[in-house]
Amino acid sequence: MTSIAGCVLRQGSSGTPICEAMLRAQPRFGGRSNLDVFGTATFACSLSSRVPEDSFDRQPIKAERRYMLVADVRLDNRAELISRLGLTSSSVSQLADSDILMAAWRKWQRACLDHLIGDYAFALYDRRDDSLTLARDPVGRRPLFYSITDDAWLFASMPSGLLASGRIAGDFNRAWFARMLLRFSDGSHDTWLRAVNRVMPAGLVRLSRGGVEASTYWQPPHDRLSLSNDEFVDAYEHVLEQAVGSQLRRSSGRLATHLSSGFDSSAVTAAAARLSPQSLPIAFTSAPRPGFNAPVQKSRLADESEIAAQTAAMYGLEHHIVRSSGHPLRLLERNALIYQEPDHNVVNMDWWIRILRAARNRDAAVLLTGSMGNLTLHWGGLPVLSEWMRFSGLTRWHREARLAREKLGARWSGILYQTFGHHLSAGILAQLTHTFQKLPIHGTGTFIQPDWLRYWRKYAEEDRRSFATGDLNRLRLANIHAQDSATLNLGALHDTGIDERDPTADRRVLEFSFRLPPAQLLKDGISRPLMRRALARHLPRQVLFNPTRGIQTADWYEHLPAADINDILDEVKASVEVNSLIDLSAIRSAVRNWPVNDWETSTSFAIYRRSLTLALSVAVHIHQFEGLIRRQDYHLIFSP
Numbered sequence: 001m002t003s004i005a006g007c008v009l010r011q012g013s014s015g016t017p018i019c020e021a022m023l024r025a026q027p028r029f030g031g032r033s034n035l036d037v038f039g040t041a042t043f044a045c046s047l048s049s050r051v052p053e054d055s056f057d058r059q060p061i062k063a064e065r066r067y068m069l070v071a072d073v074r075l076d077n078r079a080e081l082i083s084r085l086g087l088t089s090s091s092v093s094q095l096a097d098s099d100i101l102m103a104a105w106r107k108w109q110r111a112c113l114d115h116l117i118g119d120y121a122f123a124l125y126d127r128r129d130d131s132l133t134l135a136r137d138p139v140g141r142r143p144l145f146y147s148i149t150d151d152a153w154l155f156a157s158m159p160s161g162l163l164a165s166g167r168i169a170g171d172f173n174r175a176w177f178a179r180m181l182l183r184f185s186d187g188s189h190d191t192w193l194r195a196v197n198r199v200m201p202a203g204l205v206r207l208s209r210g211g212v213e214a215s216t217y218w219q220p221p222h223d224r225l226s227l228s229n230d231e232f233v234d235a236y237e238h239v240l241e242q243a244v245g246s247q248l249r250r251s252s253g254r255l256a257t258h259l260s261s262g263f264d265s266s267a268v269t270a271a272a273a274r275l276s277p278q279s280l281p282i283a284f285t286s287a288p289r290p291g292f293n294a295p296v297q298k299s300r301l302a303d304e305s306e307i308a309a310q311t312a313a314m315y316g317l318e319h320h321i322v323r324s325s326g327h328p329l330r331l332l333e334r335n336a337l338i339y340q341e342p343d344h345n346v347v348n349m350d351w352w353i354r355i356l357r358a359a360r361n362r363d364a365a366v367l368l369t370g371s372m373g374n375l376t377l378h379w380g381g382l383p384v385l386s387e388w389m390r391f392s393g394l395t396r397w398h399r400e401a402r403l404a405r406e407k408l409g410a411r412w413s414g415i416l417y418q419t420f421g422h423h424l425s426a427g428i429l430a431q432l433t434h435t436f437q438k439l440p441i442h443g444t445g446t447f448i449q450p451d452w453l454r455y456w457r458k459y460a461e462e463d464r465r466s467f468a469t470g471d472l473n474r475l476r477l478a479n480i481h482a483q484d485s486a487t488l489n490l491g492a493l494h495d496t497g498i499d500e501r502d503p504t505a506d507r508r509v510l511e512f513s514f515r516l517p518p519a520q521l522l523k524d525g526i527s528r529p530l531m532r533r534a535l536a537r538h539l540p541r542q543v544l545f546n547p548t549r550g551i552q553t554a555d556w557y558e559h560l561p562a563a564d565i566n567d568i569l570d571e572v573k574a575s576v577e578v579n580s581l582i583d584l585s586a587i588r589s590a591v592r593n594w595p596v597n598d599w600e601t602s603t604s605f606a607i608y609r610r611s612l613t614l615a616l617s618v619a620v621h622i623h624q625f626e627g628l629i630r631r632q633d634y635h636l637i638f639s640p
Helices: 016-024 052-056 078-085 097-114 159-164 174-181 229-246 263-275 305-314 328-339 346-361 384-408 412-423 426-437 456-467 472-482 486-496 507-514 529-535 562-572 576-581 584-592 602-631
Strands: 003-009 032-038 041-047 061-063 067-075 118-126 131-136 145-148 152-156 203-208 211-216 254-258 282-287 318-323 364-368 499-501
Touching: 003 016, 003 067, 003 118, 016 032, 016 041, 016 152, 016 159, 041 067, 041 118, 052 097, 061 097, 067 097, 078 097, 097 118, 131 152, 145 159, 145 203, 152 159, 159 602, 174 576, 174 602, 229 263, 229 507, 229 529, 254 263, 263 305, 263 364, 263 529, 282 305, 282 346, 305 318, 318 346, 328 346, 328 486, 328 562, 328 602, 346 364, 346 486, 346 602, 384 412, 384 472, 472 507, 486 499, 562 584, 562 602, 576 602, 584 602
Parallel strands: 254 282, 254 364, 282 318, 364 499
Antiparallel strands: 003 041, 003 152, 032 041, 061 067, 067 118, 118 131, 131 203, 145 152, 203 211
């Protein structure tokens, strides 16, 4: 991964000091920082050598006396692109991925995005028409932000880079924080800074004298595959191994995987082991403290390590269990600056960083995950009932719904919700969730200031328009894009030295999964039948037919001591911005009324694990950046 930054000035001043400051305020890797000027554009990057060809990277790249490119890119279809571009020279092995990207742009212009497979965020300046193009990969695995001022276009990998430019105001976007606290999706281009926009996943932004043009260059296919069951299995195995195999490439170090008891990480780990038998991956599993046996939510598994160990043993993998033992709230201050977004789930972030550091301590350089699998390759289950109704009618839907109830233990309330929920208003959905899941209604229990609750219906209806269209493919894509974790990926590489990659987010995996017909996703009361057939030879039976789902950090409440919460509240209590959004007195009241037991209930989980930790994360994020903006010392964030 690479930190990038740049500016295009509308007046005659130099962009060099601006870009130097922007680069210093972002992750810096290996001391290889470059800067170049091209007309009114100045681009800079801090290069990180993660694949062999990175040693030949000489960004920023110029071509035809017309273009300048800077990119954070790993191309997973290098050989295919080299062939299509006609790059037959014996020196192609010495072309960096950024060189191939430039060649693709020169041949196809913006249509090159139809040909790229991999993780990328790039900026390209066209001197001929004085335009700046910004783009990110379909899932958004690499970050890219931009700002427009009266006299400049600015872009950077991280928000801190734009703040360090000295060209934008550091005003907070309170509405953005309010949406986060109310648990609505982040499906828009705005960010927690008023002056900063993000390039969306699958987004293309073109800045020119004519204004700003933002578009989406990729949509999942809508045509359904028509194959036999055996052909579906072959196609599944091919696309999974193609995605995993293309992400094994690395310049040094060992390969690691995250391995839970679930389908996604197990499938990725097994594929990695099959594809690299001479250099088997190291597998890492998170688990609660030894001896933890408190009640957990129904049909959930507290400790996944025993089942994960079966997959590891099947392939002879070195297997490490990382157990909860820390104080995650104490991470919030440092994480706010390094990862540059409020932590949605600081409890899980604790064990995740522990896994990354454990991998680094065993000489790993890359860690494969299956984080996106539930929305891509292994999507399915009850939501597919909506598809059965839409495409096959009431009779077939009723049959599948009845079998789901008999074999999967689904309740009719859940079946009806999954089938028809997208037709209901936000208010009715909230009431149903409150009634059946015992969750707080209309934003209550979120620790947001009461004044912001009046915006609940507005935000809820915006989410309904974005998500609930009746088209499950659109719903899935909206959920995928709402999980934009790019700043976390770049921050983690700086923080731990581990390059996190997710084969289940590969574009080929997405396009295959979006074409699967309902019968491969839910049929005869069997959830995800294609996955179970395809993985029958590759995973232990207990993984494929485990009736429970793992719960991450089952002992979470043991790691949230009142003293840590009160320390945070004392630290942020003087902040006007924090108090404008968060009801600190409500948090103190929740601490005083800390439950003695019943931690497995939906109410306790929603209020204490989700809402309280999120409110504290937002408070610390605002407080940390208030101080940073006041001091103007952004270069200290990523100092070695």
